[in-house]
Amino acid sequence: MEISLKLENDIRVIQPAVDFVYRWAVDCGLSEKEAQEFATAFDELITDIVLFAFEDKGEFFVLLSDSLSQLEITVHELGEPFDPERHRYSIQKVLNENNFDGAGFEVIGNLVDDFIYLYKGRAGKEFRIIKEIKHKHITQILTEKQLSTEPEKAVGYQISPVTEEDAEDIARLIYRSYGYTYPKEDMYYPDRIVNALRQGKKFGVIVRTDRGEAVGYFAVIMSTDSNIGEVGEVVVFPRHRGKGIMKMMMKALIDMAKNKGLLGLFGEAVTVHTISQKVNAKYGFKSTALVLGFFPYAKYKGFEHKQQRISVVIDFLPLKERKxxxxxxxxxxxxxxxxxxxxxxxxxxxxxxxxxxxxxxxxxxxxxxxxxxxxxxxxxxxxxxxxxxxxxxxxxxxxxxxxxxxxxxxxxxxxxxxxxxxxxxxxxxxxxxxxxxxxxxxxxxxxxxxxxxxxxxxxxxxxxxxxxxxxxxxxxxxxxxxxxxx
Structure with missing residues (x-):
């Protein structure tokens, strides 16, 4: 979700804006202490803009965005040119010259996980402050024995739509199948899975054995700016592969996407192997792009491959006909x-x-x-x-x-x-x-x-x-x- 604000360089806007950021940060999952730190960093940033960025009346723009793992505030302004590299904080300058130049940026950097400045020429200046949301990893929730115990052989399988109650089993399934190598880190945190489902960021299916153990999971991640979705999260426990589980899940997902009125589905299939690409092709997906080096190198469990950045094939399945x-x-x-x-x-x-x-x-x-x-x-x-x-x-x-x-x-x-x-x-x-x-x-x-x-x-x-x-x-x-x- 994104929230846009347009603010005037008037000192009276500072406190209401800071209060709003604090409340938003708490609602998005930060503790009260973390939200206070984030709001304080935002306070320092926009105070500097209001007091020093403009000679006359002006306005600046704030974009609040949240993901499952972090909050980000982007502030964009067209005020006077400024190079923070020339105003770095120095403790020696403070002690020797009583010079606190750059102290504001130093404070911001110490209160957040990342502080980024972009000079955009005639398009102005952009500041980004980022705060990570701390959730419990599946290894902090379950014991090593619970994580390492493999699902029993199954007589049959049942498929159902994913609910919030499935989050812990999904994270455990990811860990059992991939160890620490699954590229989407959010999948190891049950709370992040719950939040994504609750906010409508994705929908999916889960397959369980007749004993109720999770052995398959497949989800569609909704695009943030178009009515399409990515078939972007999938796992089948190794012992239960070759049993038709992937086919069962893909068919169910395509039906769900059609029922939701999506215009299409796409996949980012890694080129370390062709398994995902073959599955996509089987269900009518068509290759439309090759994106070079989209992900950093990661070792894929069960595959030996070159240590280089990982490229992906974009496969697309139209759900509405365009002739x-x-x-x-x-x-x-x-x-x-x-x-x-x-x-x-x-x-x-x-x-x-x-x-x-x-x-x-x-x-x-x-x-x-x-x-x-x-x-x-x-x-x-x-x-x-x-x-x-x-x-x-x-x-x-x-x-x-x-x-x-x-x-x-x-x-x-x-x-x-x-x-x-x-x-x-x-x-x-x-x-x-x-x-x-x-x-x-x-x-x-x-x-x-x-x-x-x-x-x-x-x-x-x-x-x-x-x-x-x-x-x-x-x-x-x-x-x-x-x-x-x-």
Missing amino acids: QLKIYLPEEYKNILKDIYRNLGIDVENIPVRKSPQLKERSKIELQINYRFGNAVIVVKKYGKDMLDRVAKKLEALYKKDIKGIYIDLPLDHPYVKQAVPQLKKMGFIFSGLMPLFHNERDFLRMQILREKLDFRHINVFSDMAKRIKRFIHREMNKNGIPQKG
Whole structure:
């Protein structure tokens, strides 16, 4: 959930805003002490903005967002330029010169888990403060004996929709099946599973033996900005694989998604192996993109694989028929995009552009950073004259933060995409694929920059379309002189 606030640089707004943040933080799962620390950090930040960022009247924007594991506040303002690197707090300056410059930022950094500053040029300044939500790991709830005891052989299986009461059994099933290697860390915390279900962030099914032991789990995570979902959490206990459990769960999930009115489902299938891709293909999912190095290296239990960042294939299952579509296809990628659409059963008409499109001054761009995975997605919601300049500024900031995988999503329903692609290629972006209905029920072209070498021989893809996309990307990298391993 996200909450947006627009505040004036008036000292009278500070206390009500801080009180609201405190109450919000408690409601989202922080203890009263942690919420007070978070609110105090926010107080320090916006007080500095109100008192020092503007010469005259102005306004700034606050975005509150929560996930299952953390709270984040983003503050964006267009006040006077400021470089925090030139105002670092120094205890020596305090003792020797009575100089407290930078003390406010030092206080904020000590009260939160992460404090991030982004200078965005003409787009202003952005501050982010992050506080982790502390939940109990499944290993803190159950004993080693309870965790290591394997489910008995079953005579039969029962499938049912997941409820909050299933959370502990799901976390135990994840731990029993994967140890500590499952990539979605939230799944080891029953309280986070409960919160996700309670907030409608996901829905799923659980399979139990005739003795009531959980041996299968599969869930759809709802997209935050479009009416689609990700088949993103799945586990079948090793001893019970090959019994038709995966088939049973996938069919149930697709039926549930249709009943909920979702427009489509997608999967991010890792290329360490092709098992997930094969399952997706069996149920009608079509490959639309290859996202290089999306996750950091992790050892997958039962698989030996190259120690490099993990790429994913985007597989998409349309749940509502779209037979024809008129969009703008960039010249560089029009043929492969047509093939991807054709594979989805969609006949595409490429709209010609005879003159430069009229653009507003400001673009609408969102930046999604995952520091744990070392990746960032730039989502262009609306093109503007400043788009390329803003993307360049974001790239510069992301490079400084050592973000490894950077991806940009471009809407295909506006003619400017044809002008934007050649310019983005000059910045180092290459093709990734099609992201159907990914934001606001619109189709997007994804391009990518990976700042680590990959050995393409260890990127395993299954479908013919995924193989074509992989070859296309590999050729583009070779043509652009992008270094690779191997």
